[in-house]
Amino acid sequence: MALGRDEVLAIAHLARIGIDDESVEGYARDLSEILSFVEQMNAVDTDGVEPMAHPLDAVQRLRSDGVTESDRREHYQKVAPAVEAGLYLVPRVVE
Amino acid sequence: MNWETVIGLEIHAQLATKSKIFSGASTAYGAEPNRQACPVDLGLPGVLPVLNGEVVRMAVKFGLAVGARIAPRSVFARKNYFYPDLPKGYQISQYELPLVEGGHLDIDLEDGTTKRVGITRAHLEEDAGKSLHEDFHGMTGIDLNRAGTPLVEIVSEPDMRSPREAVAYMKKLHTLVRYLGICDGNMQEGSFRCDANVSVRPEGQAEFGTRAEIKNLNSFRFVERALEYEVERQIDLIESGGEVVQETRLYDVERGETRSMRTKEEANDYRYFPDPDLLPLVVEPAFVEEVRATLPELPDEKRDRFIERYGLPAYDASVLTTTREMADFYEATVKAAGGAAKRAANWVMGDFLGALNKDGLDLQDSPVGSEALGTLVARIEDETVSGRSAKEVFEAMWAGEGDPDAIIEAKGLKQVTDTGAIEAVVDQVIAENPQQLEQYRGGKTKLLGFFVGQVMKLSGGKANPQQVNALLKKKLDG
Numbered sequence: 001m002a003l004g005r006d007e008v009l010a011i012a013h014l015a016r017i018g019i020d021d022e023s024v025e026g027y028a029r030d031l032s033e034i035l036s037f038v039e040q041m042n043a044v045d046t047d048g049v050e051p052m053a054h055p056l057d058a059v060q061r062l063r064s065d066g067v068t069e070s071d072r073r074e075h076y077q078k079v080a081p082a083v084e085a086g087l088y089l090v091p092r093v094v095e
Numbered sequence: 096m097n098w099e100t101v102i103g104l105e106i107h108a109q110l111a112t113k114s115k116i117f118s119g120a121s122t123a124y125g126a127e128p129n130r131q132a133c134p135v136d137l138g139l140p141g142v143l144p145v146l147n148g149e150v151v152r153m154a155v156k157f158g159l160a161v162g163a164r165i166a167p168r169s170v171f172a173r174k175n176y177f178y179p180d181l182p183k184g185y186q187i188s189q190y191e192l193p194l195v196e197g198g199h200l201d202i203d204l205e206d207g208t209t210k211r212v213g214i215t216r217a218h219l220e221e222d223a224g225k226s227l228h229e230d231f232h233g234m235t236g237i238d239l240n241r242a243g244t245p246l247v248e249i250v251s252e253p254d255m256r257s258p259r260e261a262v263a264y265m266k267k268l269h270t271l272v273r274y275l276g277i278c279d280g281n282m283q284e285g286s287f288r289c290d291a292n293v294s295v296r297p298e299g300q301a302e303f304g305t306r307a308e309i310k311n312l313n314s315f316r317f318v319e320r321a322l323e324y325e326v327e328r329q330i331d332l333i334e335s336g337g338e339v340v341q342e343t344r345l346y347d348v349e350r351g352e353t354r355s356m357r358t359k360e361e362a363n364d365y366r367y368f369p370d371p372d373l374l375p376l377v378v379e380p381a382f383v384e385e386v387r388a389t390l391p392e393l394p395d396e397k398r399d400r401f402i403e404r405y406g407l408p409a410y411d412a413s414v415l416t417t418t419r420e421m422a423d424f425y426e427a428t429v430k431a432a433g434g435a436a437k438r439a440a441n442w443v444m445g446d447f448l449g450a451l452n453k454d455g456l457d458l459q460d461s462p463v464g465s466e467a468l469g470t471l472v473a474r475i476e477d478e479t480v481s482g483r484s485a486k487e488v489f490e491a492m493w494a495g496e497g498d499p500d501a502i503i504e505a506k507g508l509k510q511v512t513d514t515g516a517i518e519a520v521v522d523q524v525i526a527e528n529p530q531q532l533e534q535y536r537g538g539k540t541k542l543l544g545f546f547v548g549q550v551m552k553l554s555g556g557k558a559n560p561q562q563v564n565a566l567l568k569k570k571l572d573g
Contacts (some may be wrong), residue, residue, distance in 0.1 A: 060374040062148030068119030069133035086128035087236030
């Protein structure tokens with residue numbers, strides 16, 4: 001499976017990665033090669049094989065419903081680039 | 096052409112746990128921004144989610160209440176998208192293998208029939224935070240208190256055929272989750288919200304039309320209005336030669352219309368995949384049975400029992416079973432009244448609910464309890480007070496003037512049932528109105544009302560009306 005220019009740009013947008021115009025072709029080639037490599041899997045007969053949700057053969061442990069976290073807002077917000085009125089500030093988003 | 100409307104709903108119900116779905120931060124509503132957002136909710140590197148067992152128990156309870164299958168093994172997946180109120184860059188949800196699959200809910204239609212609406216699935220997921228778009232020097236403020244709050248997303252089949260049916264389904268579900276005690280149902284606080292998929296098709300056509308999804312409907316009234324608007328919009332569009340495009344639309348409350356938010360082409364590609372941070376969720380049959388044993392009497396069962404046991408009309412039984420608290424209040428009232436189930440129903444639904452609404456009070460804040468209301472009903476029943484005087488007693492009870500017996504005593508509202516006493520008043524009224532008596536006996540029998548009125552007036556409203564009527568008739572016709 002070969003990826004074209006538009007697909008590479010769409011993937012970059014979804015991942016919020018900025019890429020130079022001249023490197024698009026290189027990414028297209030590399031990604032296509034990765035896909036071809038993975039496509040070898042299609043040759044394997046997987047009928048009757050249950051899809052694996054996790055590599056560990058274990059089940060989810062549950063915790064009891066209790067509040068164990070105390071308010072440490074000031075501490076956490078020390079690493080934030082911008083805060084105001086207890087809010088984390090981010091570049092303006094408008095949908 | 097006649098058009099048929101097709102609606103399916105996705106309802107997000109916030110599960111009423113103390114802590115979040117994957118962290119030990121509090122879910123209490125109304126805290127200052129980010130006071131309840133821990134490193135897991137903030138999406139800091141190196142943290143791991145740990146599933147809250149109560150969330151699983153509540154979702155299983157829901158599944159059992161709608162007759163669904165509880166998946167013995169379900170899987171959490173990452174739904175990837177970038178938005179600052181979701182700092183991890185993905186929402187943990189369930190995709191291919193949800194916890195609850197295939198159930199149904201019966202809704203009552205206006206024509207008195209019942210309709211079964213299919214429930215496709217219900218899956219667990221975490222809520223996102225909140226973006227505040229007020230101006231923070233050209234930036235957006237993010238509050239992550241809500242991030243990680245447990246949600247169950249309940250997806251219906253496209254079984255509803257009108258906005259009314261959609262609202263009926265939503266209300267029924269709202270009642271159910273509160274009965275189960277798994278969601279507080281507070282729509283203003285966002286604990287119960289709805290997205291609707293809507294399409295229209297020519298009547299008789301088997302395939303569905305192209306649908307639009309309307310996001311974030313957070314009141315019953317808005318759901319109905321938004322759907323009505325959207326159905327109308329789609330029909331107008333098609334009839335004028337246009338085509339409905341698959342898109343997400345937002346309901347604008349102020350303008351009463353839906354508008355496009357994003358089209359299918361712009362739709363996110365969520366790139367779901369199993370979350371490697373969480374192992375498959377296994378629910379043992381013994382656990383399911385344990386939860387089943389905790390199921391309360393469900394709304395439909397309660398309504399049927401009210402009809403059966405108290406001899407109530409279906410309408411009364413439905414109103415009285417809207418919430419568990421209301422149903423309990425009614426039953427306690429009947430008990431205190433020593434029976435008189437229909438009269439008790441009238442009082443609870445009439446004067447009592449009316450007074451609650453008027454004062455904007457919740458049931459638990461009512462100044463009149465079931466014991467007192469039941470006593471009042473009993474006093475009407477045993478003819479201590481007339482129905483009319485009882486309203487006065489009730490008002491005094493509501494104003495905190497004491498229990499019904501004390502008020503009846505203090506206000507002298509005790510009904511006169513002593514035949515001798517009533518007869519004296521009747522005789523007096525007849526003697527004082529010879530002209531009317533003559534007219535009555537001359538055939539103008541409508542004047543009976545006049546005499547009843549005079550007797551009631553003279554007795555200060557305390558004479559038993561049935562006795563007054565009977566006595567008057569006897570004497571006038573005499």
